[in-house]
Amino acid sequence: MIRFSFLLSLLLFALPSLAQERWQSDQYIQDSFIKIALGREYKETKYPKLIRWNQPIKLFFESESGDSELQKELLSVHAKHLSSITGLSIEFTDNPKKANMFAIFTRYENMENKVQQYIGDPEKIRTALNEAICLGTFRRNSRYEITKGIIIIPVDYAREKARFLDCIVEEITQLLGLPNDSDDVFPSIFNDISIDTYLSPLDYILLKALYSSELKQGMDEKQTKAAFPLLLKSLHANKNIENATQQVQLHSLKRYLGD
Incomplete structure (x- = not known):
């Protein structure tokens, strides 16, 4: 009985450390x-600094491929989730001139056109275009506040690679300042x-x-x-x-x- 109690005490003592994940x-x-x-995935920075949003996010949604209602629904649920965690205000806007974050759902064949329209010269992000399934990029000001974010998801290609949901979740999350x-x-x-x-x-x-x-x-x-x-x-x-x-x-x- 004494030995059993001693072993039980050792087990109970060890439980907190066993319960904690790495x-x-x-x-x-x-x-x-x-x-x-x-860190930066495609553009190494010699002296990196923390970046984040300090203003409400106005999210503009555009779709020219796939089920647009479903896409917006999934995007909306995840945006609300991120808002609940960070405290950031994230709301949709139908006016691109009032938006500071853009979520573009397109076709793979039209990726470069959308990059040209929303980001700039595709050659400046050629590595990302060649390697990534979907794209996310941001701009910041001199105070390291994120002022604009853009995600472009090629719906057909993302689904082909079984990464459609991954693209929605990862890209908008990274645009909050975890790049x-x-x-x-x-x-x-x-x-x-x-x-x-x-x-x-x-x-x-x-x-x-x-x-x-x-x-x-x-x-x-x-x-x-x-x-x-x-x-x-x-x-x-x-x-x-x-x-x-x-x-x-x-x-x-x-x-x-x-x-």
Whole structure:
């Protein structure tokens, strides 16, 4: 009986450490945030800074391929999900002149025309055009505030590659200020070799971190790391890390679709 009680005590003592996933550790969260928020997928920056939105997002939707009602519905659900996590206001507008984010659903054969129309010279992003299934790009001002975002999804090609939902979820999420991909960050939609279609608990934490009061746009890596202990303390206090698995599902596209 004494031996059984001793073994039971050891097991109960070990439960908290066994229950914590690797992505819930403070160091893993910090390392992941640095890779995703300060890295750049196609354009390396020597002195990267944090970027994010400081103004309400007005989202313009355009479709010339596929089921436009479904596309807008999926986009709307995910936009509301992101808004609930970050606190950003994200609303649709029918007037492109009032928009600062554009979601364009097109055909693969028309990708370059849409790039020319909404982004600029296709040759300046030739690598992305050749490699990516869908595109997302942003502009920022001198204060490192994102002022414009554009995603272009070739519906036929994305469906052919079974990445249609992935494109909607990943591209608009990255336009909020998490622009990089890394195979070292898991589980995450920012990992190109993972099978995550929807926001993961770690993605939820990264979004919470980016739009926390402890971080500011324009911070470099050194400043970000210096601010992270206080940020992590806040995330723990609000149980954002401990309850991320449950919290990421609130208002999510995954729950909406019943997956």
